[in-house]
Amino acid sequence: MFSKVLIANRGEIAVRIARALDELSIASAAVYSELDRDAPHVRRAGEAYLLGGPAPAESYLNIERILELVRRCGAEAVHPGYGFLAENAGFARACEEAGAVFIGPPASAIEAMGSKTRARELMRAAGVPIVPGTVEPVADLDAARRIAAEEIGYPVAVKAAGGGGGKGFRVALEEGELQAAFEGAAREGEKFFSDPTVYLERYLPDPRHVEVQVLADAHGNTIHLGERDCSIQRRHQKLVEESPAPAWIVDAQMRERIGTIAVEAARAVEYRGAGTVEGLVASGSSDYFFLEMNTRVQVEHCVTEMTTGVDIVKEGIRVAAGEPLSLRQEDVALRGHAIECRINAEDASKRFAPAPGRIGSYVEPSGPGVRVDSGVRAGSEVSPMYDPMVAKLIVWDSNREAATRRMLRALGEYEIEGLKTLIPFHRALLATEQWARGETCRDLLEDKAWLKTLAFAKPPPTEKDDEQSVEQAYTVEVSGRRFDVRVIGPPSAAGASNGAAPAPGRPTRGVARKKGAAAAAMRGSDTLASPLQGNVWKVPVKQGQHVKEGQIVTIIEAMKMENEITAHKAGIIGELPISPGDAVRIGDPLAVIKDA
Numbered sequence: 001m002f003s004k005v006l007i008a009n010r011g012e013i014a015v016r017i018a019r020a021l022d023e024l025s026i027a028s029a030a031v032y033s034e035l036d037r038d039a040p041h042v043r044r045a046g047e048a049y050l051l052g053g054p055a056p057a058e059s060y061l062n063i064e065r066i067l068e069l070v071r072r073c074g075a076e077a078v079h080p081g082y083g084f085l086a087e088n089a090g091f092a093r094a095c096e097e098a099g100a101v102f103i104g105p106p107a108s109a110i111e112a113m114g115s116k117t118r119a120r121e122l123m124r125a126a127g128v129p130i131v132p133g134t135v136e137p138v139a140d141l142d143a144a145r146r147i148a149a150e151e152i153g154y155p156v157a158v159k160a161a162g163g164g165g166g167k168g169f170r171v172a173l174e175e176g177e178l179q180a181a182f183e184g185a186a187r188e189g190e191k192f193f194s195d196p197t198v199y200l201e202r203y204l205p206d207p208r209h210v211e212v213q214v215l216a217d218a219h220g221n222t223i224h225l226g227e228r229d230c231s232i233q234r235r236h237q238k239l240v241e242e243s244p245a246p247a248w249i250v251d252a253q254m255r256e257r258i259g260t261i262a263v264e265a266a267r268a269v270e271y272r273g274a275g276t277v278e279g280l281v282a283s284g285s286s287d288y289f290f291l292e293m294n295t296r297v298q299v300e301h302c303v304t305e306m307t308t309g310v311d312i313v314k315e316g317i318r319v320a321a322g323e324p325l326s327l328r329q330e331d332v333a334l335r336g337h338a339i340e341c342r343i344n345a346e347d348a349s350k351r352f353a354p355a356p357g358r359i360g361s362y363v364e365p366s367g368p369g370v371r372v373d374s375g376v377r378a379g380s381e382v383s384p385m386y387d388p389m390v391a392k393l394i395v396w397d398s399n400r401e402a403a404t405r406r407m408l409r410a411l412g413e414y415e416i417e418g419l420k421t422l423i424p425f426h427r428a429l430l431a432t433e434q435w436a437r438g439e440t441c442r443d444l445l446e447d448k449a450w451l452k453t454l455a456f457a458k459p460p461p462t463e464k465d466d467e468q469s470v471e472q473a474y475t476v477e478v479s480g481r482r483f484d485v486r487v488i489g490p491p492s493a494a495g496a497s498n499g500a501a502p503a504p505g506r507p508t509r510g511v512a513r514k515k516g517a518a519a520a521a522m523r524g525s526d527t528l529a530s531p532l533q534g535n536v537w538k539v540p541v542k543q544g545q546h547v548k549e550g551q552i553v554t555i556i557e558a559m560k561m562e563n564e565i566t567a568h569k570a571g572i573i574g575e576l577p578i579s580p581g582d583a584v585r586i587g588d589p590l591a592v593i594k595d596a
């Protein structure tokens with residue numbers, strides 16, 4: 001077994017991996033960006049090293065720097081978590097070349113599944129059912145027209161070959177819509193994956209997203225841990241996941257069938273470690289079609305851990321070290337029902353706009369059947385630079401109905417001050433008839449009137465009296481390695497001496513005052529300020545135009561995501577100092593909206 005592993009990630013998944021390493025008596029090394037000096041994942045690991053600046057390219061995507069730290073700290077393996085470098089075959093290879101084990105599948109399996117057309121071809125050859133359509137890239141619009149009309153039939157889905165997770169996915173309900181869908185998918189493929197090739201699939205109306213967790217070792221064992229239903233999605237972002245799927249969607253017989261399909265899919269690419277085979281179940285049928293395979297541990301792996309008792313992260317580490325899986329297929333038993341709600345720093349009432357900010361007081365739910373995997377704590381700053389998912393709330397109970405009630409109880413216990421999150425959205429969603437009936441809730445997730453009811457009250461000013469604490473915790477970096485120190489003395493003198501970030505929960509006077517002033521300046525202002533850093537993609541409004549509160553003013557691309565920025569008030573667009581292509585930073589004015 002390894003003696004030390006470097007965790008090449010941040011947030012809740014880095015904490016999750018550190019916990020698994022701890023239980024396996026493996027030392028853990030965290031890495032962090034300048035923004036994450038005081039993040040929980042940094043404190044949770046045994047040691048921690050600075051990667052570089054806040055931007056992912058300088059930090060969590062900085063392959064050279066990560067490999068340099070692997071050598072320096074003496075880690076024998078690297079755990080990539082999810083996102084960032086997790087599905088980067090080049091990184092997996094670079095790790096092996098540097099003499100470190102990449103905790104994940106072989107680079108060849110990442111590559112095979114990374115190209116969606118290649119994956120479809122391999123799956124078809126392996127007898128895995130794929131959504132009917134092409135397994136080769138479609139050369140041009142004329143070819144697409146012919147194939148859609150003669151071979152597939154409308155409606156068709158146009159998907160980017162380099163895509164996945166819904167990026168570069170367009171639908172054409174009829175021939176008249178094909179050109180826009182084709183060009184849109186190709187453009188998005190080019191933008192996100194530097195690959196404009198697309199393929200076609202039959203479009204399945206209102207399907208369910210059902211995925212199967214697999215585990216494979218290097219001793220010929222490939223098993224599955226049942227399915228997760230992730231049908232509650234908005235703009236291809238999963239919001240709620242459950243395991244098992246509602247009993248009326250997947251019964252024991254179907255579970256065995258799709259489990260076998262998933263194991264075949266994994267075997268076809270000589271998979272190792274933890275992976276997920278995603279599929280669609282057509283509405284009102286039990287037909288199951290392979291969609292894609294995620295070659296990493298997933299955000300929602302926890303619901304499967306709750307119903308099987310298997311520690312998926314630990315199994316992945318064991319397998320990477322050459323050990324066999326700790327269980328066989330016949331040892332897998334599903335018990336009860338688990339649900340996960342993603343706690344994102346987003347405002348559902350404003351089209352799920354990112355809502356970064358600083359957390360004030362913070363209390364996680366607990367009690368029977370409740371698990372919280374989080375990457376934040378009181379005082380944490382949630383940056384627009386990274387994923388808005390700050391925590392996951394997972395509950396288990398004996399059946400779906402009981403688990404739903406337990407989730408509502410736990411959501412009620414969750415206290416996050418100062419940050420808008422999806423907690424009110426989840427409380428409302430899980431209380432609906434649609435959820436109780438196990439529907440996909442598509443209409444509800446786009447229902448403006450319903451979402452509007454989830455608006456946040458204006459927060460009262462929370463500026464607290466300055467603390468008179470004499471003990472202060474600081475982070476110091478010595479040659480790029482992080483250490484925690486405590487300084488006893490007058491707070492201002494200690495703060496000025498080294499300029500290090502103060503420990504969370506103990507804001508210095510300067511920081512507290514600046515925050516308060518900025519917040520006061522924004523309140524009641526006509527200026528719509530950018531909540532994030534990125535590039536202006538679209539500006540669907542004009543100067544002089546009347547806008548309603550919540551109407552889209554601009555779409556900003558950041559972190560490969562399109563973020564809709566909506567009017568904070570109704571009125572007339574006075575100034576509009578932005579146009580497509582402009583780079584904007586946090587706080588930059590996007591528009592001035594005058595009272596009508």
Ligand code: MV4
Pocket residue numbers: 131157164165166169201202203204205207208209230231232233236237280440
């Ligand atoms: C589809 C589809 C219908 N037909 N493919 C792909 C990525 C994933 N995030 C959703 N994807 C879909 N692919 C074909 N051929 C519908 C979706 C889809 C979806 C599927 C299940 C549950 C919720 C969904 C929400 C949006 C789109």
